Amino acid sequence: xxxxxxxxxxxxxxxxxxxxxxxxxxxxxxxxxxxxxxxxxxxxxxxxxxxxxxxxxxxxxxxxxxxxxxxxxxxxxxxxxxxxxxxxxxxxxxxxxxxxxxxxxxxxxxxxxxxxxxxxxxxxxxxxxxxxxxxxxxxxxxxxxxxxxxxxxxxxxxxxxxxxxxxxxxxxxxxxxxxxxxxxxxxxxxxxxxxxxxxxxxxxxxxxxxxxxxxxxxxxxxxxxxxxxxxxxxxxxxxxxxxxxxxxxxxxxxxxxxxxxxxxxxxxxxxxxxxxxxxxxxxxxxxxxxxxxxxxxxxxxxxxxxxxxxxxxxxxxxxxxxxxxxxxxxxxxxxxxxxxxxxxxxxxxxxxxxxxxxxxxxxxxxxxxxxxxxxxxxxxxxxxxxxxxxxxxxxxxxxxxxxxxxxxxxxxxxxxxxxxxxxxxxxxxxxxxxxxxxxxxxxxxxxxxxxxxxx
Amino acid sequence: xxxxxxxxxxxxxxxxxxxxxxxxxxxxxxxxxxxxxxxxxxxxxxxxxxxxxxxxxxxxxxxxxxxxxxxxxxxxxxxxxxxxxxxxxxxxxxxxxxxxxxxxxxxxxxxxxxxxxxxxxxxxxxxxxxxxxxxxxxxxxxxxxxxxxxxxxxxxxxxxxxxxxxxxxxxxxxxxxxxxxxxxxxxxxxxxxxxxxxxxxxxxxxxxxxxxxxxxxxxxxxxxxxxxxxxxxxxxxxxxxxxxxxxxxxxxxxxxxxxxxxxxxxxxxxxxxxxxxxxxxxxxxxxxxxxxxxxxxxxxxxxxxxxxxxxxxxxxxxxxxxxxxxxxxxxxxxxxxxxxxxxxxxxxxxxxxxxxxxxxxxxxxxxxxxxxxxxxxxxxxxxxxxxxxxxxxxxxxxxxxxxxxxxxxxxxxxxxxxxxxxxxxxxxxxxxxxxxxxxxxxxxxxxxxxxxxxx
Numbered sequence: 001x002x003x004x005x006x007x008x009x010x011x012x013x014x015x016x017x018x019x020x021x022x023x024x025x026x027x028x029x030x031x032x033x034x035x036x037x038x039x040x041x042x043x044x045x046x047x048x049x050x051x052x053x054x055x056x057x058x059x060x061x062x063x064x065x066x067x068x069x070x071x072x073x074x075x076x077x078x079x080x081x082x083x084x085x086x087x088x089x090x091x092x093x094x095x096x097x098x099x100x101x102x103x104x105x106x107x108x109x110x111x112x113x114x115x116x117x118x119x120x121x122x123x124x125x126x127x128x129x130x131x132x133x134x135x136x137x138x139x140x141x142x143x144x145x146x147x148x149x150x151x152x153x154x155x156x157x158x159x160x161x162x163x164x165x166x167x168x169x170x171x172x173x174x175x176x177x178x179x180x181x182x183x184x185x186x187x188x189x190x191x192x193x194x195x196x197x198x199x200x201x202x203x204x205x206x207x208x209x210x211x212x213x214x215x216x217x218x219x220x221x222x223x224x225x226x227x228x229x230x231x232x233x234x235x236x237x238x239x240x241x242x243x244x245x246x247x248x249x250x251x252x253x254x255x256x257x258x259x260x261x262x263x264x265x266x267x268x269x270x271x272x273x274x275x276x277x278x279x280x281x282x283x284x285x286x287x288x289x290x291x292x293x294x295x296x297x298x299x300x301x302x303x304x305x306x307x308x309x310x311x312x313x314x315x316x317x318x319x320x321x322x323x324x325x326x327x328x329x330x331x332x333x334x335x336x337x338x339x340x341x342x343x344x345x346x347x348x349x350x351x352x353x354x355x356x357x358x359x360x361x362x363x364x365x366x367x368x369x370x371x372x373x374x375x376x377x378x379x380x381x382x383x384x385x386x387x388x389x390x391x392x393x394x395x396x397x398x399x400x401x402x403x404x405x406x407x408x409x410x411x412x413x414x415x416x417x418x419x420x421x422x423x424x425x426x427x428x429x430x431x432x433x434x435x436x437x438x439x440x441x442x443x444x445x446x447x448x449x450x451x452x453x454x455x
Numbered sequence: 456x457x458x459x460x461x462x463x464x465x466x467x468x469x470x471x472x473x474x475x476x477x478x479x480x481x482x483x484x485x486x487x488x489x490x491x492x493x494x495x496x497x498x499x500x501x502x503x504x505x506x507x508x509x510x511x512x513x514x515x516x517x518x519x520x521x522x523x524x525x526x527x528x529x530x531x532x533x534x535x536x537x538x539x540x541x542x543x544x545x546x547x548x549x550x551x552x553x554x555x556x557x558x559x560x561x562x563x564x565x566x567x568x569x570x571x572x573x574x575x576x577x578x579x580x581x582x583x584x585x586x587x588x589x590x591x592x593x594x595x596x597x598x599x600x601x602x603x604x605x606x607x608x609x610x611x612x613x614x615x616x617x618x619x620x621x622x623x624x625x626x627x628x629x630x631x632x633x634x635x636x637x638x639x640x641x642x643x644x645x646x647x648x649x650x651x652x653x654x655x656x657x658x659x660x661x662x663x664x665x666x667x668x669x670x671x672x673x674x675x676x677x678x679x680x681x682x683x684x685x686x687x688x689x690x691x692x693x694x695x696x697x698x699x700x701x702x703x704x705x706x707x708x709x710x711x712x713x714x715x716x717x718x719x720x721x722x723x724x725x726x727x728x729x730x731x732x733x734x735x736x737x738x739x740x741x742x743x744x745x746x747x748x749x750x751x752x753x754x755x756x757x758x759x760x761x762x763x764x765x766x767x768x769x770x771x772x773x774x775x776x777x778x779x780x781x782x783x784x785x786x787x788x789x790x791x792x793x794x795x796x797x798x799x800x801x802x803x804x805x806x807x808x809x810x811x812x813x814x815x816x817x818x819x820x821x822x823x824x825x826x827x828x829x830x831x832x833x834x835x836x837x838x839x840x841x842x843x844x845x846x847x848x849x850x851x852x853x854x855x856x857x858x859x860x861x862x863x864x865x866x867x868x869x870x871x872x873x874x875x876x877x878x879x880x881x882x883x884x885x886x887x888x889x890x891x892x893x894x895x896x897x898x899x900x901x902x903x904x905x906x907x908x909x910x
Contacts, residue, residue: 100694100695101691101694101695101798101799102797102798102799103694103798124697145640146640146644148638148640152638153637156615157638157640159644159647160611160615169886169890170886170890173886175884175886175887175890176884176887177887179795179863179864180797180862181795181796181797181827181828181829181862181863181864181867182608182795182798182826182827182828182829183603183607183612183795183824183827183828183829183864183867183868184795184864184866184867185600185601185603185612185651185864185866185867185868185869185870185871186864186865186866186871186875186878186879186882186883187871187879187883187887187888187891187909187910188648188651188652188891188894189601189614189647189648189650189651190887190890190891192614192644192647192648193643193644193647193648195644196640196643196644197643212699213697213698213699214697236556239555239556239558240555240556242579242668242669243668244667244668281737281740282736282740282743283739283740283743284738284739284740285736285737285738285739285740288737288738340634340636340637340638340639341636342557342635342636343556343557343558343637344556344557369638371637372636372637372638373636373637373638374636374637374638407635407636408634408636409634409636409638409639409640409641410641411639411640411641412636412638412639412640413638413640414640415640416640416641416642420641423641424641424642427641428641428642429630429631431624431625431628431630432630432631432632432642432645433642435624435625435630435645435897435898436642436643436645438897438898439643439894439897439898441897442890442893442894442896442897443890443893443894454642455642
């Protein structure tokens with residue numbers, strides 16, 4: 001152990017780890033192409049006081065701190081930097097309270113998203129944000145990146161559900177930000193500032209979440225389309241219809257082909273683009289909305305569309321979506337892009353992505369939360385092609401530039417981390433970037449919270 | 456004219472006003488008991504460039520700037536301070552764009568809330584935030600205070616609808632914050648930070664808003680109760696039922712009596728507390744939800760409750776609510792309090808307010824967005840009782856302290872302004888207050904944006 005760490009180790013006991021093998025497992029998130037270093041130590045605090053002790057020690061010794069949850073991030077935000085201590089909140093995984101009368105939950109940051117959702121369901125309540133990582137990712141990590149998911153098209157993202165947080169900030173102060181009431185405008189919305197700040201402003205040690213009544217059973221409508229423009233028209237028709245779908249997903253032919261190659265499902269035989277829509281409007285209204293969704297698909301030129309007649313069939317239809325990522329992983333490393341464009345620019349953005357793929361001779365499959373304009377181009381880097389890395393890196397930056405050009409943003413729900421730093425700077429410009437730096441300096445004068453990330 | 460102002464007057468022409476009679480009309484908002492001064496000038500910018508010019512001039516000459524919309528605020532946030540220039544955005548009142556395909560609106564800050572709502576309705580769209588001031592208050596003012604309203608119990612507050620803003624910040628830079636896409640996590644959420652910052656971080660010159668599909672026709676349920684605890688139980692039963700009402704309002708007997716005294720409506724003969732609930736679930740689901748609301752009222756001991764059978768009747772039922780404020784104004788100046796407590800503490804809070812009223816020998820009527828726990832105790836200060844002012848001021852602070860004690864916040868939707876500065880400091884504590892100051896210093900190094908307000 002590094003000699004300088006000994007006082008901290010004495011205080012924290014087994015909460016501090018320096019075994020190199022363990023450290024290696026905590027050195028990075030799931031971002032492909034993002035650099036990382038070996039941390040000098042891992043702290044797994046058992047409570048907020050241990051986190052506070054760690055912050056005070058790091059301030060005194062000028063040691064950077066990188067916070068992480070389950071490490072399912074896709075932008076390198078939780079990657080260890082030189083000489084840092086990684087703080088992982090997996091041991092703080094208690095659901096402190098679910099209060100049906102107030103419709104709130106109070107949780108520690110290490111609680112896994114799906115575990116919270118299950119616990120809420122027992123009270124007839126629902127925590128909507130549903131990132132694809134929900135079976136593993138933690139609420140603390142979700143807060144750090146302001147995670148989204150499928151149902152945000154109707155129900156919003158993590159920030160929309162965080163009422164308040166407890167955090168260790170500044171030079172080692174434990175504070176409560178926000179509130180536990182339904183409304184409140186007392187002072188700056190520091191809670192919203194912390195959500196999505198990717199660990200650069202402090203360590204979040206407790207989260208108070210707004211909950212909703214449990215979701216009604218969903219009804220599913222699927223449609224195949226010949227090309228992206230007609231699928232884009234169908235998505236636009238849904239927006240114009242006044243229906244708010246609880247999910248509206250797009251899979252392009254590169255997704256369908258990859259799944260077919262693996263599972264031989266014959267998806268790509270039906271059409272080149274698949275749209276999956278859901279409505280959770282209760283009772284008869286759900287039927288009305290499902291019919292409207294189907295009508296939107298039909299009149300936009302769907303080559304085949306249908307409404308699922310039962311839950312099992314609906315699940316099978318959505319299963320294709322979940323198979324895309326593992327199917328592509330069989331072909332190589334998958335660099336998950338995450339851009340968001342105005343809804344009406346989705347088809348144009350997809351076309352530009354295809355051009356980028358052709359220009360750089362790489363395989364890019366496109367999956368999209370199309371109702372939000374949030375696209376995930378999945379760049380496949382074959383394991384045996386070392387120099388495909390560089391082409392992929394360039395393709396990623398090209399896609400980012402196209403998103404900005406179309407009035408979009410460089411990250412819809414994954415965060416800036418390390419992969420989108422150039423993109424963020426380009427998107428917001430130097431003055432707004434300076435505003436970020438000013439706030440960071442103001443709240444983290446010792447510059448120990450995840451320095452070198454985001455901007 | 457102040458000699459020092461001449462260069463600015465030359466540049467701005469008629470956009471700058473120094474006529475003392477006009478200045479007087481722009482010296483304060485509608486807060487009772489909040490101090491104000493005569494401003495040295497009024498600027499009514501015609502465009503963002505004139506706002507930019509004003510900011511640069513004020514930075515160079517160390518002149519404080521107080522931004523305002525229609526001046527309907529209730530906390531003194533827009534009150535002129537010594538030596539300040541008031542910037543009123545009434546001349547920047549264009550709806551730049553309503554885009555149904557993207558479900559967004561882009562507006563100048565001076566657009567009146569109801570005007571925007573009317574314009575959206577023409578496109579089958581809806582901008583939900585509906586403060587009581589909606590016929591007069593502006594979107595810029597609503598952004599400054601993060602205004603709420605009746606329907607936020609289901610649809611959220613202003614911040615939930617602001618995607619991005621253009622603002623004049625720092626020492627005179629025009630920036631775009633946020634985005635126009637449905638989702639985005641690129642950098643800190645500076646937009647959320649500016650919303651509700653009460654003009655302390657810059658001048659907002661353009662706002663991009665998220666819109667919703669137009670609301671379905673509402674169904675109304677009313678219930679009279681003998682006392683606050685049973686009305687509180689009814690509100691809790693609504694929460695537990697899983698129904699999300701589009702409004703859930705409470706009027707206590709002091710409200711009912713004041714309306715009766717004026718309009719002789721006999722409201723207080725029916726019961727001591729009136730609950731008004733609405734649902735906007737479409738079609739058959741609306742009927743189901745209205746029946747559930749009625750059932751919640753009945754089983755909680757309502758002495759009389761009913762569902763309105765038509766729109767006109769429903770309007771008449773809700774009209775009583777709108778009459779409360781003018782009815783009280785006949786009795787004296789009305790100091791509108793605004794606190795928010797956990798939903799389950801509403802009845803307890805109302806009881807404590809009654810105790811405060813008795814202790815200070817003042818008339819306090821209580822109207823509440825009870826579904827949110829957001830209460831507006833209305834403190835009546837008789838015109839002929841000079842010393843009732845002091846008692847009212849003390850009563851206000853007592854109520855604020857009770858709200859904090861019950862786990863609530865000192866302001867649910869009106870903002871801190873001048874009236875809640877002590878309350879905010881007590882609610883958040885010295886460390887969080889310092890975080891506010893650090894951010895203010897970081898983003899407003901010249902300290903010209905509404906200094907001396909909020910904290």
